[in-house]
Amino acid sequence: MTPEQALRWLETKGCEGEVYELKQRSYGIEIKRGEVELVEAGEQHGFAIRVLLAHRMGFAYGNELTQELLDKALSVARVSPRDEHLAFAGEQSYPSVRGIYDSRLASLSFDELEDKLEAMLAPAQSLGVEVTQVSIAWEVSEERMFNSHGVEVSEEGTEIYAHLSAVAKRGDDVATGLYFDASRSFNLDFEAVGETASRLAKESLGAQRLETGDYAVVLRPMAMAELVENVLIPAFSADNVQRGRSRLAGMLDEQVFGEELSVVDDATLEAGLESSRFDGEGTACRSKALVEKGVLRGYLYDIYTARKDGVESTGNAFRSGFSTLPRIDASNFIIQGNGGLDEDEALVVHGLIGAHTANPVTGDFSVETRNAFYGGSPVRKAILAGNVYDLLSSVSGFGRDVTQISGVVTPSVGFSNVRVVG
Amino acid sequence: MLREVRELLELPARFVDITLHDVESTSILMKDGSAKEIATGRSFGISVRVLDRGWGFAYASSAGELKDAAERALRGARLAKERVELADVKATRDKVEAIAKLHPSRATFEEKLDYLFRAHDVAKSYKSVVSTSFAYNDASVKIIYLNSEGAEVEMRYPRVAFYAQIFAKEGAKIQFASERVGATSGLEALVNVEEVAKEACEKAQRLLYARAPPSGEFTVVIDPKLTGVFIHEALGHAVEADHVVQGESILAGKLGQSIASELVTIYDDPTLKQGFGSYFYDSEGVKAQKKAVVEHGVLRSYLHSRETAAKLGQEPTGNARAQGYNFPPMPRMSNTYLARGDASFEELIEDVKQGVYLLGSRGGEVDTARGVFQFSAEEGYLIEKGEVTTPVRDVALSGETLEILRRVDAVSKNWGVHIGYCGKNGQLVAVGDGGPAIRTVATVGGTQ
Numbered sequence: 001m002t003p004e005q006a007l008r009w010l011e012t013k014g015c016e017g018e019v020y021e022l023k024q025r026s027y028g029i030e031i032k033r034g035e036v037e038l039v040e041a042g043e044q045h046g047f048a049i050r051v052l053l054a055h056r057m058g059f060a061y062g063n064e065l066t067q068e069l070l071d072k073a074l075s076v077a078r079v080s081p082r083d084e085h086l087a088f089a090g091e092q093s094y095p096s097v098r099g100i101y102d103s104r105l106a107s108l109s110f111d112e113l114e115d116k117l118e119a120m121l122a123p124a125q126s127l128g129v130e131v132t133q134v135s136i137a138w139e140v141s142e143e144r145m146f147n148s149h150g151v152e153v154s155e156e157g158t159e160i161y162a163h164l165s166a167v168a169k170r171g172d173d174v175a176t177g178l179y180f181d182a183s184r185s186f187n188l189d190f191e192a193v194g195e196t197a198s199r200l201a202k203e204s205l206g207a208q209r210l211e212t213g214d215y216a217v218v219l220r221p222m223a224m225a226e227l228v229e230n231v232l233i234p235a236f237s238a239d240n241v242q243r244g245r246s247r248l249a250g251m252l253d254e255q256v257f258g259e260e261l262s263v264v265d266d267a268t269l270e271a272g273l274e275s276s277r278f279d280g281e282g283t284a285c286r287s288k289a290l291v292e293k294g295v296l297r298g299y300l301y302d303i304y305t306a307r308k309d310g311v312e313s314t315g316n317a318f319r320s321g322f323s324t325l326p327r328i329d330a331s332n333f334i335i336q337g338n339g340g341l342d343e344d345e346a347l348v349v350h351g352l353i354g355a356h357t358a359n360p361v362t363g364d365f366s367v368e369t370r371n372a373f374y375g376g377s378p379v380r381k382a383i384l385a386g387n388v389y390d391l392l393s394s395v396s397g398f399g400r401d402v403t404q405i406s407g408v409v410t411p412s413v414g415f416s417n418v419r420v421v422g
Numbered sequence: 423m424l425r426e427v428r429e430l431l432e433l434p435a436r437f438v439d440i441t442l443h444d445v446e447s448t449s450i451l452m453k454d455g456s457a458k459e460i461a462t463g464r465s466f467g468i469s470v471r472v473l474d475r476g477w478g479f480a481y482a483s484s485a486g487e488l489k490d491a492a493e494r495a496l497r498g499a500r501l502a503k504e505r506v507e508l509a510d511v512k513a514t515r516d517k518v519e520a521i522a523k524l525h526p527s528r529a530t531f532e533e534k535l536d537y538l539f540r541a542h543d544v545a546k547s548y549k550s551v552v553s554t555s556f557a558y559n560d561a562s563v564k565i566i567y568l569n570s571e572g573a574e575v576e577m578r579y580p581r582v583a584f585y586a587q588i589f590a591k592e593g594a595k596i597q598f599a600s601e602r603v604g605a606t607s608g609l610e611a612l613v614n615v616e617e618v619a620k621e622a623c624e625k626a627q628r629l630l631y632a633r634a635p636p637s638g639e640f641t642v643v644i645d646p647k648l649t650g651v652f653i654h655e656a657l658g659h660a661v662e663a664d665h666v667v668q669g670e671s672i673l674a675g676k677l678g679q680s681i682a683s684e685l686v687t688i689y690d691d692p693t694l695k696q697g698f699g700s701y702f703y704d705s706e707g708v709k710a711q712k713k714a715v716v717e718h719g720v721l722r723s724y725l726h727s728r729e730t731a732a733k734l735g736q737e738p739t740g741n742a743r744a745q746g747y748n749f750p751p752m753p754r755m756s757n758t759y760l761a762r763g764d765a766s767f768e769e770l771i772e773d774v775k776q777g778v779y780l781l782g783s784r785g786g787e788v789d790t791a792r793g794v795f796q797f798s799a800e801e802g803y804l805i806e807k808g809e810v811t812t813p814v815r816d817v818a819l820s821g822e823t824l825e826i827l828r829r830v831d832a833v834s835k836n837w838g839v840h841i842g843y844c845g846k847n848g849q850l851v852a853v854g855d856g857g858p859a860i861r862t863v864a865t866v867g868g869t870q
Contacts, residue, residue: 026748029502032668035476037506039498042481042748043491046465061463063483069463076460079531083456110501132670132791135847167670167791176670176791212638243454243553244596245589323447325459354787354796359816361589361598364634366818366867368796370789381794383820383867385637421637421867 001065003146006049009070011148015077016052018088018147019065020280021045022322028137029113036117039110040137046322050088053077057086061323085307089282091150097285099271102185105158106140120164120194129168129177129201136162136190151282159184159273162193168201175378177201177371178351179222182406184271200350200371207378210422215374216346216396217384217418224413225405226355227365228333231388233407234360236265236290237328238305245361247389248296256296257392260337263291265300267315267331274407280319280326288314294393302328335410340397347382347420348373348412363388383421391415423485424566430470430492431570435499437473437508439569440492441705442466443747446527447561452538454553455546460531467747470495476502479750509731509738511708513572518702520579522608526560527580529609534558537612541586541619548623550630552596553589556619558582560609573707581606581698581852583841586619590626597632597815599625599782599800604841605696606852625782629801632815635868641777641805642819643770643861646838648783648799650855653688653760654844655786655795656823661715661723662741662753662846663730665790672793672823673721681721682827685763685860688716690725692740692756698841699758699853701743705751708740715758719827725753745849755844760857763833770832770861777805778866780817783840783855793823796867818867832861 001009003019010017028040048061051073058077062069113136124131138160146152163180177200181193219227240246248256267285269275276285281303289297301309302317305328317326351370358365364387372379399412423442431438444466451459469481470492478498482491526534538556545554560582567575583604590597601622605611644652657673665671673681692701692710701710706728714722724734727742730753742751771779779802786797799817803810839856 031504032664033504035503037502037504038477038479038750039501040479040750041494041498042479043487044467044481044483044748046483048463057460059459059461061461061465063464063466072462076462076531079457079535080460081456081458083458110498130669132668165670174672174792176789239453243589244591245553245598247596323461323463323465325461353789353794353820354785354798354818357784357786357796357798357818359598361596362816364816364869366798366816366869368787368794368818368820368867381820381822381865383637383796383818383865385818385867385869387869419637419869421865 003065006065006070007146007148010051013074015074016088016148018050020048020319020322021144022141024139024141026137026139028135029110031134033132048322049073051077052086052088055082055084055086056080059325085304087303087307088147088149089151089303092284094153094277094284095268095286097268097275097277100184100275101156102158104186105138105160108138108186116190119191120162123191123195124166124198127198127202129166129198131164132167133165134163145278145282147282153278153282155277157184160186160188162188162190164194164197166198166201168205170205173205175201175204175207177204182273184273204371204378207380210374210379210382210420212422213420214417215420216414216416218341218343218346218348218412218414220348220350220412221401221403221410222351222405223349224410225408226352227388228335228408228410229406230355231358231360231363231365233330233333236300236330238299238301238309239328241299242305242308247363251296254296255294257291257294258395259294261291261294261392261395262336264334264336265290265330265332266334269332272332273404274331279315279317281317283313283315283317285315285331300328300330302326330407333408335413337395337398341399341412341414342397346414347379349384381422385419385421391418426488427568430489431568433472433492433496435472435474435496437570439471439567439706441469441747442566444564445561448526448534450534450538450558452542452556455542457535457538469747471750472496472499473506474499476504476506478502481748506729507732508728511728511738514707514709515574517576520606522580524609525580526582526609527562537584537615541615544616544619545588545623548627550590550592550627551588551623552591555587557585567703567707569707575703575707577702579606580608582609582611584612584615584618586622588622588626590630592630595630597626597629599629602841604698606698606700607696611696625801628813629815632801632813634870635778635802635814635817635866636870637866637868639863640866641774641861642864642866643774643777643779643805643859645781645859646836646857647840648780649760649857649860650840651783651786651797653857654755654758654855655788655797656821656826657688657716658755658758659788660790660793660823661725663724663726663734664753666724667730667733670791672791676721679721680719681824682716682719683830684719685833686716686719686827686830687714687761688758689713689761690715690756690758694757694839694854697757697839697854699756701756704740704742705744706742708738708742710740713739725755727751727753743851745851749849752847754846754851755853757839757854759839759855760860762835762837762858765832765834767834767836767859770834770859771805771810772808774805775807778814778817779803779805779810794820795823796820819864820867821864826862826864829863830860834859
C-alpha cells in the first residue's frame with residue numbers, strides 16, 4: 001500500500017500515524033593489501049510505522065508497507081503506556097539545506113575512483129610506510145516522511161567516506177597511523193587522507209615513554225571529536241537532562257564552561273555530514289546555540305521531551321535506519337573558539353583508544369592515546385585522565401584547523417592541565 | 423525462491439555464495455518504570471558474493487531483486503584485482519535449529535514486558551536509585567547459506583538479551599552502573615533478571631562512595647567479566663587473521679611461539695552452549711569449532727575466514743562472520759575465554775602489597791599492529807598489604823599485549839562468560855567474553 005493509504009486506514013481506526021521510508025544504495029571498495037580485493041554494491045529499502053492510539057505509541061518496521069505492518073504497530077500501541085506528551089509533528093515549512101546531495105556522487109562509477117585510489121596510496125609509497133587497509137564507501141539515500149497531520153516531506157542525500165590505515169616499521173619498532181574523511185560530495189580530498197595516515201605512522205616511529213605528570217595537552221580534531229561524541233553530547237540530550245542523567249541538568253543560563261568556548265548544533269550547515277531539512281519525526285531542522293561564551297543556552301529536544309518541558313522540538317530526533325525509533329542526538333555539533341593555541345610545550349594527541357568507555361554522566365574519562373607527540377617527539381603510551389567539564393573550563397586555545405569528524409565540527413583545542421599517565 | 427538461488431550459483435565465476443537472512447525482532451526499552459519504546463519488525467535480505475579474481479559483494483532487501491544483486495556482485499568481482507584463494511572445506515548440507523524452551527516468537531508482548539517490570543520492582547526498593555533503564559531485545563534468526571561448491575545450510579536460532587542501567591544519586595554525586603545477561607537461546611536465559619537488576623543497583627550505589635583511582639603501573643587483579651574483555655582486546659583482535667594478513671597484528675609470525683605466561687590458555691568457542699557469540703556454521707558455511715588460540719602460553723591458532731586460511735596456508739577455523747545481509751563476512755571472535763586455573767581468589771590477593779582489584783567492564787579498544795590496548799572497569803578497590811580496601815571508580819587500564827600476557831602470574835578457579843557486542847570495521851556482532859579472575863601488571867589511568 002502507499003503511505004497515504006496506510007494513513008487513511010489508520011484514521012479509520014481512530015489512530016494518528018506516521019510513515020518513514022528509507023531507500024539506500026551503498027557502494028564500496030576495499031583494499032587489504034595490494035590491490036582492490038572487494039567491490040560492493042548494495043540496495044536497501046524499508047519502512048517504519050509509528051501510530052498513536054489514544055496517547056499510546058506503537059512502532060513496527062519491515063521491508064514493505066503492508067497491512068501486517070500496520071497491525072503490528074497497533075498491537076504494540078495497545079500494550080504501550082498512555083502518555084499525553086506523545087505527539088507527531090504538525091504541518092510546517094522546512095529550510096533548504098545546501099550541499100547535501102551531489103548528482104555526481106549519485107551516479108559515480110567505480111572507474112572514477114581509480115585515480116583517487118592512486119592519490120591515496122601514493123604518499124605511503126613516498127614515505128616508505130605500508131598500507132594495511134584502504135576503503136572508500138559511498139551512499140545515496142532517499143528518505144520520505146508522511147503523517148496524519150499533513151507532513152509530507154522528502155530528501156535525497158549523498159555521502160562518501162575514505163579511510164586509510166598504515167604501518168611504519170623500523171627494526172622491531174612498529175608505528176601505526178589511520179585517518180578518514182567524509183563528504184557529502186565527490187570533492188573529498190583523498191590524497192590528504194592517505195597523506196595524513198601515512199605521515200602519522202612514519203612520524204610515530206621511535207616513540208618513547210612519557211613520565212607521568214600534569215601536562216598541557218592539545219587534542220587534534222579527531223581526538224576532540226571522539227571525546228565530545230562519547231562524553232559531552234549525551235549531556236545535552238533533553239531525555240538525559242529530564243531523567244537526571246546529565247551534569248547539565250538545571251544549569252540553563254549558568255556558566256558551565258570557560259567563556260572562550262561556544263557550542264552550536266546546526267543541522268542546516270551547508271554540506272554538513274549530519275545536515276538535513278527535517279529530523280526523524282518530520283520536525284524542521286535548524287541551528288541552535290547550546291553554549292554561548294561558556295554559558296549553557298539550551299538542550300537537544302525531540303517532540304516528546306519538548307512537550308514535557310513546554311518548549312518546541314529542536315528537530316534533533318534522528319533515525320539510524322528504518323528498524324529503530326528516532327532518538328535524540330546532535331546533528332552537526334560545532335565547537336567554536338578563537339586562537340591562542342600554543343603547541344610548543346604540549347602533548348599533541350591525534351586520536352584516542354577507548355573513548356567510548358568514558359563516563360557520560362560524570363564526564364570522567366581515562367583513555368589511551370593514538371599518535372601522541374611531545375615537543376615534536378612521538379610518545380609510546382600515554383593515558384589521558386580527567387573530567388570533560390574541568391577540561392572545557394580550562395581551554396587554553398583553539399587551532400585554525402576546523403574539521404568535521406562524523407557529527408563533530410571542531411578545531412584542535414588546547415587544555416592547560418591534564419593528567420597524563422605514561 | 424531457493425530454485426532461483428541455486429540457478430544463480432552457476433554464474434560464470436570461480437565461486438559464488440548466496441545467503442538469505444530473515445530476522446524478526448522485538449525490543450523494549452523501559453525508562454524509569456514506563457515501557458516507553460517498544461519496537462517490533464522483520465527484516466529480510468539477500469547477500470551475494472562472487473569470486474572472480476577478487477570479491478564482488480552485493481545485497482538487496484527484497485526477493486525480487488535477487489537476480490539484480492547477483493549481477494551487481496558479478497560486475498564487482500570483475501573489477502576487483504587482488505587474487506583471492508579460498509581454503510578447502512567440506513561442502514555441508516545441513517539444517518539446524520537451536521533448542522529454545524520458550525521461543526521469543528511464541529511469547530506475547532506482555533510476557534516480554536514482564537521481565538522489565540520485575541526488574542523495575544527490584545530497583546524501586548533502592549532509595550538512592552534516581553533513574554533506571556531496562557531493555558529487552560530478542561531476535562529470531564533464520565539464515566540459509568548456499569554456495570557453488572554444493573553447501574546448503576539452514577540455521578534457525580533465537581537470541582535474547584536483557585540490559586539494566588541504573589543511576590544512583592547522593593547529594594550532588596551521581597553514578598551509573600550496568601549489568602546484562604543474554605544467550606543464543608529462548609527466554610529461559612532471562613530467569614534471573616531480578617538478580618541482574620539488584621546487582622546493577624548495588625553497584626551504582628557502591629560507586630557513589632568510590633573515589634578516583636591512582637595512576638601508574640600496578641599489580642592488578644581483575645574479575646571474570648573484566649578478564650573476558652581483557653582477553654578480547656589484548657589478544658583476540660590480534661589473532662583475527664585478516665589483521666595478520668594485512669600486516670597489522672603484533673602476533674603475525676608468532677604461531678608456535680610463547681607469547682604469554684604458561685598459565686594462559688585461551689579458547690575461541692562458538693559451540694559453547696547458549697553462548698551469546700555461539701553459532702552452528704559461520705557466514706561461509708564452515709562448521710563452528712572450539713579451538714585453542716593459546717595453549718600454556720604458546721600461540722596455537724589464528725581466527726580464520728576461508729580466504730585468510732588460504733593466504734596463510736592454514737586450516738580454516740570457521741570464524742567468518744557478518745553482522746547481517748548488508749555486510750561481507752570477515753574473521754571475528756565468537757565466545758573467547760581464558761581457561762580456569764587453580765588459585766583461590768584469596769590467593770590472588772594475599773601477597774599483593776599494593777595493587778588494584780577491578781570488576782566489571784565498560785568495554786575497550788586495541789591498536790592491533792602496536793599491540794597497545796585500553797579497557798575500562800566499572801568499579802574497583804585498592805589492594806593494600808593483601809587486603810581489599812578503598813573503593814575506586816572510572817578505572818581504565820592500558821597495556822601492551824606481549825608484556826601484559828607474560829605477566830599473568832595467577833589464575834583463579836572461579837569462571838564465567840559474559841555477553842557483549844564487538845565492533846570492527848563498522849560491523850557489530852554478538853560475542854561472549856570470559857575467564858577466571860587473574861592477576862597481572864598494567865598501567866592504571868587514574869587522576870591521582
